[in-house]
């Protein structure tokens with residue numbers, strides 16, 4: 001889809017469709033009112049008859065509205081004005097775009113960008129419109145031999161802004177929104193790909209291709225490199241698989257070479273069977289999504305490169321399968337991590353932390369400003385937070401605050417979880433420096449505590465996206481989260497969030 005920004009009156013738009021909002025109890029928004037005035041009360045008449053009540057999720061398509069230059073007017077219900085917040089804004093855009101795809105309209109001018117959302121700027125509205133519009137049209141149908149083609153898909157969306165002097169900021173926000181949406185689409189597609197295709201070598205190839213396209217530095221570490229570095233924890237997870245593990249490193253330099261990079265580490269388990277501690281078979285297919293942390297950091301670095309942000313960013317992805325097999329790790333095995341700390345593997349299904357700990361130790365060599373890891377780490381996090389909030393842990397409260405704020409701004413929210421010393425003792429092992437599990441309770445916290453033992457040398461945060469990275473059920477699919485949170489955090493760090 002193509003996007004542009006325009007300031008101007010809705011009734012004067014020569015597009016195939018003009019989109020305007022109506023609040024619950026039939027209250028016209030300003031753009032709808034302007035259309036109504038030009039049409040001599042035509043729209044308010046229709047609304048009075050009860051054809052559009054303004055309920056969220058509803059739409060009404062009108063043709064040849066008098067006094068306007070467009071072919072159609074699409075009214076979109078917005079729900080109650082006092083409840084109109086970030087989520088409602090995004091949903092209104094999604095509803096509008098989905099409905100437009102069902103009409104013959106080839107292009108549309110959308111006047112939802114003019115609606116006030118408490119505390120949010122014009123730039124915010126433009127960015128979120130682009131993100132929501134592209135999110136709503138995302139499809140993953142490459143394995144369907146017969147595709148559900150949209151007959152006349154919407155090709156061009158023009159976003160209306162109220163004032164001419166807002167155009168500059170709006171243009172910048174639009175390109176940010178598009179970059180973020182494309183990063184999300186990459187994350188979704190990598191997540192949705194089946195595990196027989198999206199294995200560690202595939203991820204490495206994708207990273208290499210991205211490096212060429214966006215001018216990034218790229219290094220792929222092989223099993224032999226990992227052995228040399230002493231990454232025996234990561235290697236222990238890879239042992240059961242016929243697919244070779246890869247440690248993928250991508251670097252984007254947008255600031256001075258000497259500026260410390262922000263490092264993102266993404267869990268890249270391309271399929272998690274549990275290993276010898278085998279998972280039950282129900283819904284095991286969803287463990288193809290166990291590389292969504294990797295997918296999200298790849299999507300994020302792509303978006304940052306597209307936006308050419310003035311920061312340095314490095315992405316580290318430990319990629320492996322977790323399979324059972326004759327040479328797989330056993331419960332009871334003890335391995336020495338790259339940090340030198342020894343780990344008793346009590347459950348081979350707690351593999352995410354085993355690969356992340358070595359990747360986090362590896363991150364030390366970049367002398368990072370900040371390290372953030374992203375992982376579908378624990379079922380316990382889904383129990384705690386469901387699929388609404390990502391679990392957030394940090395060894396520095398100021399960093400946690402920045403990430404929480406970024407999540408709120410992007411409407412890709414996280415919730416701060418405790419990382420208190422008191423939980424650490426649950427990781428005690430009689431035979432090694434630690435076990436890889438902490439018992440029945442507080443599973444997302446003990447997993448984070450495990451990682452904290454490998455992140456003492458830098459400011460670090462951990463995002464547990466087990467509940468938020470994909471949806472199950474009828475609309476199964478990757479969500480692209482937390483690309484919005486991460487990109488907004490980085491926009492803020494770069495001073496480019498307006």
Ligand code: BES
Nearest residue numbers: 347349350352376377378379380437466
């Ligand atoms: N990838 C899973 C976590 C997961 C499970 C994410 C279900 C989303 C849905 C992870 O590797 C795992 O298996 N964790 C175990 C840890 C346990 C053995 C301590 C879990 O959560 O059950």
Ligand code: MN
Nearest residue numbers: 272349350351
């Ligand atoms: Mn597991």
Ligand code: ZN
Nearest residue numbers: 269272290352
């Ligand atoms: Zn896993």
